[in-house]
Amino acid sequence: MRQELADWTAQNKAAFRRRLLGWYSRHRRDLPWRKTRDPYAIWVSEVMLQQTQVATAVAYFQRFLQRFPDPTALAAAPLEEVLRYWEGLGYYRRAAQLWEASRKIVGQHGGRIPDRFEELIVLPGVGRYTAGAILSLAFDKPAPILEANTERLYLRLLGWQVPAGTVKQHLWEFAESLLPRRNIGQFHQAVMELGSLVCRKKPECSLCPVRTMCRAFALGLTNSIPRRTNPPQYVAITDVAVALLPPEDERLLLGRYAGGERWAGLWDFPRLAWCQEHQQPAPSAEQVCQRLSQRIGLRIVNGVHVTSVRHSVTRYRILLHFYVARTATAPRSLAPWQGTDQVRWVEQTEWERLPMPAWSRRLCRALERHRAG
């Protein structure tokens, strides 16, 4: 391993950077966060891009920056609205931490993004990668980065057939050793772009500007690097969600997930874990209403099965049956149910603005179609 690192002389690194930048100037994508060096915009884009594909993040980035153009605007907004702008991106903790960090930046840094690693790394949601990305992309400071694209690229360049996690420290040092003296940000955009467009899981080596410097290419190892990791074990379950409607009232009962829960801070229909099997037929509306009545202490009549959908949440594959049911009595205060810290009856104009899990938002659309039809 030491030998592969030693092969990367200063001269080879300079050649690598030269070829890389030449390729990048011809093949770079026109992405919105590449049109700015505003550290706030860079920061927002980096958080959105964590575990998220570029194509997904673009529209969110533009909407978010239009509504929250700077740290002060973000810090002044209610968390719930920030989460609504994040809806559909997933990993909602990122949005909450971005918001918390913006408040720290306003309170402790006068609303300006810090330009020192020690100040960035202590912000919630900012780790080693994100701090390095902000420093290099926005401030052109020589801080290394290592993420999915660069990790895959560097493992192949070095020809290391090892699980990525075991050599992270070495890869960080390699990343640092590659840094140019200037235009650090452009270099980082370029290495990530090469990893993203060429050195993918199934690489396009014939298009690669640095294949002659790649040990994996020379040894025919590109398809076995990075090494496969553990096969995920899926858990199949069946859930039930219900839209509860009080008599002669168009409001809807929603609960908010508590901090620490999945979808913390988001609103959702009452849900029941129905069974631990996947391919179960939709239970009868009567069964569902009876179970739900017990759970929330409210008598339910006139249940109707609306639709069933499949979705997955990390390792869970969920079959979700959705019902609409009228309650026997007018709304009254209800105790929060499992996982939630607040329960409310809300008008449609309000639930449009409340942040919800993506699939629950789809159920809202199904409910509207159900009412219309």
Next chain:
DNA sequence: AATCCGTGGGC
């Protein structure tokens, strides 16, 4: 160190 956190694109 191993797990958790969400969603949608791509194949």
Next chain:
DNA sequence: TGCCCAAGGAT
């Protein structure tokens, strides 16, 4: 279709 995985961070 079913499955992999993406500009990671926190615990």
